[in-house]
Amino acid sequence: MDTKTTTKETAFLTEENSVRTVNARMGSKISPRMKLVMSAVVKHLHMLTKEIEPTHEEWQQAIGFLTAVGHKCTDWRQEFILLSDVLGVSMLVEVINSRRPAGATENTVLGPFYVPEAPRYQNGTNICLDGKGEPLVVKGRVTDLEGNPIPGALVDVWQTNNDGLYDVQQKDIQPDWNLRGVFTAEEDGTYWYRSTKPRYYPIPDDGPVGQLLGQLDRHPNRAAHIHFIVSAPGYEPVITHIFPDDCRYLNEDTVFGVRESLIAHFKEVDTPNEAEKFGLKNLGQFKPFYFVNWDFVLTPSAK
Known part of the structure; x- marks a missing residue:
């Protein structure tokens, strides 16, 4: 027992002193960051417990749910990431950790299928x-914030197919x-590739996270999107998506992304003349397609 922090008032846990008692048990060798994090975790977990006053049965159900989440995890499926996503925590972490100047491309969630x-x-x-x-x-x-091209920048892209599933699924x-693929920006910063128009799709909802969404009367659908990681030496990498403006789930994306x-x-694009403007003349017989122009603006690395 660490006698430097444990006192008579924190020797035994009560409803009133529970937070102080648990946090007083931390030893003197704990790192400052670990102490800050775990003190906050204990504080808010105990506050939650006191607010909802769970029964023994409800607490066991909560433990059973977290156990089921762990059992659902595999090499390619991370159910805990899905849980973090649908509770908005993944997106909140991104927002906190990607504060950038106006005009820079914003981050969003990485997702479990990169x-x-x-x-x-x-x-x-x-x-x-x-x-x-x-x-x-x-x-x-x-480009950078001033509009200067960043030649050699890597544009790593991935998305679901038209059935709403990733290849690893x-x-x-x-x-x-x-x-999936990685493209390199040209001398003028240009990148381009061919793909398929993204569509909305449900996150994997055959596990405990899907059951939770059902109990919350929430749908499992993600707004249609394409994933990107854009990186270059000397610049902060951007983990982001782009979303088609005609998707019905833009305002209710299940992971808040x-x-x-x-x-x-x-x-x-439904005319050959417009296709030629996009440099597609060499693709053979014309077929209607979609076109999106999207620039990425990177910020200098802090290091």
Whole structure:
């Protein structure tokens, strides 16, 4: 027992002194950050417990729920991330940790389906390997806050297919690396690639997090989006999405990931003349497609 912090008033836990008693048990060798974090965790957990006054049965149900969340986790599915997402915590952490100057691209949640080391492609490559969905061209620039291009910036992209599933969710159905790829910005900061127009989709709701959403009378749908990680030496990386402005779930994304600055207009292109403007003349016979122009603005690294 640490006699430096434990006193007669905190030797035994009561309803009134519970926070002080638990936090007084921390030893003197604890780091300042750990002490701050755990003191706050204990404080708010005890405040919650006193506010709702759970029965023994309810407390066991809560423990059972967290146990089920852990059991649902696999190498490619992180149910705890889903839980953090639907409670808005993942997005709040992003907002807190990505305060940037006006004009810089804003962050949003990474999500549980990012896979590192996706194939590197030349600009203009089509990453839709299963041929499903409405064709899409994504084109834009990577610049700094003054509008100067950042040549060599990496644009790492991924999204679901037209069935609303990521390739890792359908290992024996979708081609490996379907709708994933890394592109390099040209000397003028330009990047572009071909894909498929994103659609809304439900998060995996066959586990305890899905059951929780049902009990809360909430739907599991994410607003349609494309994921991006944009990075360059000397700049803060951006983890973000873009969202089509015609998606019905923009105002009720189940993980609270939509930011107004990330809503994009996906233009329908239905004439060969317009296709030629986008540099698509060499793609063969014309087919209608969607086009979105999206620039990323990076800020200098703090280090």
